[in-house]
Amino acid sequence: MDRDGHLLIAGEILFCTPRHDVVDILVRSASGEEPGVVRLREPLVSLLPSVVERVSRSLYPETGRALLASGQEIALPDFSRQAVDEAVANALIHREYAIPERTVIDHSPTAFRVWSPGGLPYGVTTDRLLSTISTPRNPTLMGAMQHLGLAERASRGIDRMFKEQLRAGQAPPVFTAGDFSFEVALTSGAPNRAFAGYVASLPATLRDNTDAVLVLAYLCAHPTLTQTSAGSLLQVDPGEAAHRLEALCTGIDPIVQRDGTPRAGCRWRLTSVTAAGLGTAVTHRARSSSARPRIEAHLKEYGWITNRTVRNMFDVDTQQARQILGDLRAEGVLEKDPTGPQRGPGIKWFPARVKR
Secondary structure, eight states: OOTTSOOOHHHHHHHSOOSSOOEEEEEOSSTTSOOEEEEEOOOHHHHHHHHHHHHHHTSOSOSEEEEOTTSOEEEEOSSOHHHHHHHHHHHHHHSOTTSOOOEEEEEOSSEEEEEEESOOOTTOOGGGTTTSOOOOSSHHHHHHHHHTTSSOSSOOHHHHHHHHHHHTTSOOOEEEEOSSEEEEEEEOOSOOHHHHHHHHHSOHHHHTOHHHHHHHHHHHHSSOEEHHHHHHHHTSOHHHHHHHHHHHHSSSSOOEEEESOTTTOOEEEEOHHHHHHHGGGOHHHHHHHHHHHHHHHHHHHHSOBOHHHHHHHHTOOHHHHHHHHHHHHHTTSEEEOTTSOSSSTTOOEEEOSSOO
């Protein structure tokens, strides 16, 4: 309340029953099926716990198990409970209550989406959510929720959504922002048991480190990480990304190592110990390894190869072919024609003269 005893907007949202429904919960037993719908109209102080409890009842706490290095097993859920809770809390606390639209939670076995009215604050973009300081739409409301124990004072919900989904062996969240809406989408499939088991076996300083988990997931699919790509991955400027990666190269348990120099261009890759621990989670190694014999046979017969040839040989798209060629280059199998174009579809690849 203000000094004159008048109820503030934040107090009305918290403690008064709204004039219209504010949440729709849609639950589908199969993707594409007509959902069951629960429509809620409650004060936020009771609405948030009610929605979280209702949603948690439709989650599956175990869709697979991951084996740890110690021999123990951990259960892997369909969606990370922490990520789901954060998505719901962010939607209800940060939504625009001046827009008379309902927050919509749509849950199926393969997708969990939360749509809420109100776009991102001015200057905030989806490619910088990890590094942007939380700016609540209604600071008074946020402060009250924190005081009541319904929201954390150090709001790191976006970080937690990324980290916990990956730790559960699932894909990271996808965020879509419009002028007047915001959506969080989580997906669920067969869990990446090898990745989840390895991360769970790490020391707490690493398994609870969002940077570390993101970098590990990236390097499972790519042989190296450049400074520019690290900036995009960690959603910071490339210089800060390099400092963060260097922190992961040091200490008792380094998980990555740096190749090259700042002047020539740095790349980071998994250490041999980390790569061995991740096992089958390192998918780029499997792709390049399976392609290598055929590509080497082609090089022996024709002397060179192109992206288009790789696409035709393995029925892959341009990006996948580029990844295979890049992996084999990193392994010292291929090198670009030094006399030809270095970018674009005309690149020719020759056998590397010196195997690294």
